[in-house]
Amino acid sequence: MAHDHAAQPDADQEFNPVDPHGHHERIHHHVYSWQFLTVVLFILLFFTFLTIVVSDAESWLVKSIAITIPDYVNALIAMFIATIKATFVLLFFMGLRRGNPMNGMIFLFTLFAFAMFLGFTALDLLNRGHVYEYKAHSIVAGGTGVGITLPSGASFQGPITASAREREIERLMAEGSPDHPGPLSREGAEHIWELHFHEGHEEHHATLSTANQHIRRTGLTPGLFIPAEHGDVSHAADPEHADPEHAEPANDQPAANPH
Amino acid sequence: MTAIDPGTAGENKLSSNAPGWERYKQAEHFRTQEDEFDACTQGFWLFLATEVLLFAGLFCFYAIYRLKYPEAFANGSHYLDPFYGGLNTVVLLVSSFTVAMAIRCAQINNQRWLNINLVITLICAFLFFFIKLTFEYIPKLSQGKAPGAFFSYPYAHDPHEPLWWSMYYMATGVHALHVLIGASLLGFVLFRSVTKQAYGPKHFTLLENAGLYWHLVDLIWIFLFPLLYLIH
Structure with missing residues (x-):
């Protein structure tokens, strides 16, 4: 037991077995003068x-x-x-300035967590306007809003998957493929698309899992899981196909400008 | 303390007349009292981190509904008098100062002023509650400016004002609860200090931790005050 150590005189003054790293020499309790603390108080009152x-x-x-x-x-x-x-209170009243630096690290990490919390909330709140704008359109089979607008400015009405197909066909019409150099007719481009579409599809389907497909899904857009006919976007902007429950009321736009 | 006195944890070599802080021995698994102090305060800082995150939820509540209903929050803020909010800020800042002074007095073994500073702190805590209840909670609740479904103030300018009051009572209520807990903790510290002289240069861990808690209460109010009273 350590008690026996103390009973005997310690011959080796250089090495203290109880405190091998000399921690006891660390200065801990820093005492601020009352004048200093008073100045801090008055700074706080001034602010x-x-x-x-x-x-x-x-x-x-x-x-x-x-x-x-x-x-x-x-x-x-x-x-x-x-x-x-708050910085004054933390540094001088709570002693982070002269105290154990690890405590300051703990607090800084807490502030980091706080910033993440507020930051991600702000990310959601401040950008929700865009989402509302997007969601306000009718929802069509295929799982998108009414259409997309490309960075080039071109817009497309219909499911995003059909839009991607359309762009690929337009690309094929202009550039062709390695086997069929362009420019191609629309029929030719669609034919190449068909070839790629069916490539390996049969085996692929055989290995697809059907797990969870029988679970009853509620609250979804009707017909969302019925595969859309490729290219059939005729009802995309048809209000009769829009589910009124999924349309956002116009007055629910968040005020982006805090007053 | 140049030589470390090992293995005497829990033993009492001094006469029972010695003050409590001098008789105190660290728990056996700590090498020195300073190690024990470090460990205890670090644990308390971790606890303070969870407290900050608790209030982070309330600040987030504020941020969300302020962004959604800025008109209601501007109106709600106008119902509050910055004078009483500012007065409570001053009260808490002074009490934070006296706690820091109490810790200083323990460090230099000034028992008399240690106790006086703690008493001033407790008076400030009482004042805070007095101002909060007499000039804010009671008049506002009697006018019907109550949270959520309890709202019955007939002259509201904005349909979302009950939401503001929900936020106001939740934030200030949780803060007031912390004032109450902190004051109880400091009251316990004062009791031990008066009866046993429990805190002195070698040992003031509980005083330090109760003080840290009290400073946190002050810290939260430093942010609540402008958010609730000043920003329109």
Whole structure:
């Protein structure tokens, strides 16, 4: 037991078996002077005063010199001042400045987790407008909205799979394939597409799993799992095929601009 | 403490007249009291991390519904008086300062001012509750500015105001619960300090951890105050 060690005089002053790494020489409890702590308090009180005054700056600027600043600036400044205050509390009152650095790491990691939490929520919220716009169209068999718009500006009405097929056929018409150099007629391009489409399909189908296909699925677009006829996009924009439950009401658009 | 005194954990060589902090021995599995202090405070920092994440949920709640219903939140914010919010901020900042001073007093073995600082902290905690209830919770609830389904304020400007009040009572309520727990913890620390002189230069772990908790309460309010009272 360690107790016996202490009872005998330690002959080797260089090496202390109880504390082989000399940890006891670390300075731990840093004592701040009361003057220093008081200064920190007054800095905190000053920033509190500042944040209250600044919170009215926006309306004051509008009234007195007719300058309108973007409405998120207020929130930004208030959060910036709060962060400064929090930093003072953490560093000096909570002792992160002179204390165990690992505690600071723990706190920084917590802030990282917090940032992830808020960040991903913001990613969702701030971009939901695009999704609503997309979802607002009728849903067609094949699982897409009414169509897509390509970066080139060209748009296509119908399922995204049919759109991809259409673009491939147009590419084949222009460029042809290694065996059939283009330009090709539309029929020729469709024929090449057919060849590729059926290539190895029979074996492929035989190995596809049917697991879970019998499970009753609810809440989905009717007909979503009925394979669409290729190229048959005639009913894509037909409102009669749209499920009214899946259309977003027009007034549900989120306000993107916090006031 | 230059020489380490091993193996005396749990033993008491000093007379019972010695103050509690001097008689304290670390648990047997710790090499020194400083190691024990480090381990305990680090564990407490981990706990504080979970507390921050608890409030992160509430801040996220705020962010989501503010983005969705900015008009309701601007209206809701106008119902609150920044004077009382600011007053409570000052009260909490002063109490945070007195806790830091109490820890300093333990480090330099000033028992008298250690206790005085803790008493001031507890008075501040009481003041915080007094201001919160007398000028905010009670008048607002009696006007019908209540959360969610309990809302009955007849002059609302925005249909989503009950949602603002849900957020307000949830955020400030969970914070107030933390004020209550922190004050109880500091009250216990004060009791032990007065009766046993339990905290001094060599041992003030519980005081440090209760202080950290109290600072966290202050930290949360530093963010809640501008979010609720100042941003329109």
